[in-house]
Amino acid sequence: MARAMTVPAATMRRRVKLGRFMLHAFLLSTSVLFVMPLLWALFTSFKQPQDIITQVPALLPSTWTLENYAKLPRVAPFVRFFLNSIVVSTVSTLFIAVGCTAAGYIFAKYEFRFKRLLFFTIIATILIPLQTYIVPLFLTIRALGWVNSYAGLIYPTVIMSSGIFFMRQNILGIPDELIDAARVDGSSEFAILWNIIFPLSAAPVAAICIINWVFTWSLFIWPLVVASSSDMFTMELGLMYFMKEFIVDYGGIMAATTLTILPVLIVFLVFRTRIIEGVATTGMKG
Numbered sequence: 024m025a026r027a028m029t030v031p032a033a034t035m036r037r038r039v040k041l042g043r044f045m046l047h048a049f050l051l052s053t054s055v056l057f058v059m060p061l062l063w064a065l066f067t068s069f070k071q072p073q074d075i076i077t078q079v080p081a082l083l084p085s086t087w088t089l090e091n092y093a094k095l096p097r098v099a100p101f102v103r104f105f106l107n108s109i110v111v112s113t114v115s116t117l118f119i120a121v122g123c124t125a126a127g128y129i130f131a132k133y134e135f136r137f138k139r140l141l142f143f144t145i146i147a148t149i150l151i152p153l154q155t156y157i158v159p160l161f162l163t164i165r166a167l168g169w170v171n172s173y174a175g176l177i178y179p180t181v182i183m184s185s186g187i188f189f190m191r192q193n194i195l196g197i198p199d200e201l202i203d204a205a206r207v208d209g210s211s212e213f214a215i216l217w218n219i220i221f222p223l224s225a226a227p228v229a230a231i232c233i234i235n236w237v238f239t240w241s242l243f244i245w246p247l248v249v250a251s252s253s254d255m256f257t258m259e260l261g262l263m264y265f266m267k268e269f270i271v272d273y274g275g276i277m278a279a280t281t282l283t284i285l286p287v288l289i290v291f292l293v294f295r296t297r298i299i300e301g302v303a304t305t306g307m308k309g
Contacts, residue, residue: 091278127190
């Protein structure tokens with residue numbers, strides 16, 4: 024009898040192992056498909072021109088070279104482009120982290136007239152792309168005198184409707200008793216926001232920071248419209264310097280693209296650790 028019960032159990036373990044193997048194989052193959060373009064861009068940035076355009080493409084360069092990276096400062100002021108992208112993305116992300124958390128806290132824990140209408144109006148703006156209101160937005164920026172300035176580049180990226188919704192849903196899970204206890208102890212609303220809401224919302228704040236950083240870093244249309252001189256160009260606009268009239272410098276583009284991707288990867292890795300810490304230390308979710 025014991026043997027009859029052992030056989031199905033062993034069969035079940037084999038099925039579980041086979042299922043895990045198939046799942047890991049699927050995830051590995053999918054990861055390779057996503058990573059392959061990044062690897063292709065990376066290795067292409069080390070290739071010589073004759074190795075890039077060939078009848079039989081090769082992933083690895085036949086002769087490794089750093090010329091594509093060395094010529095970046097000669098082609099355009101890419102250091103300035105890089106710093107501009109850092110400033111725009113960092114300032115925008117700080118605004119998004121503070122603004123979305125504060126707005127989410129208000130919509131989650133406060134009661135006031137037309138609260139639902141205002142909230143659904145904000146959510147509805149998620150469906151409106153930038154291209155539909157880029158003309159009135161530019162006219163507003165021009166009226167404020169922010170054309171070709173950091174303020175003009177950052178202004179459209181300081182509000183994230185989906186981030187407000189995301190933070191509101193998370194803060195709804197924070198017990199009201201905890202906030203009421205802080206108020207009884209004499210804490211101000213700003214102190215509650217800083218000492219309670221932010222620590223208990225570390226994971227979602229990190230998530231929206233990652234999303235906004237990647238979105239702001241990769242913006243092309245808006246910087247192209249508002250930046251009238253190369254001093255205010257971002258890295259995305261800097262790639263245009265390799266698109267010439269009769270030829271495209273693929274090696275230079277891949278080198279600049281690799282440098283453009285690096286900060287995004289670094290930010291993701293840093294905030295990924297913060298997300299894990301936030302999930303591990305946050306235990307108050309309704």
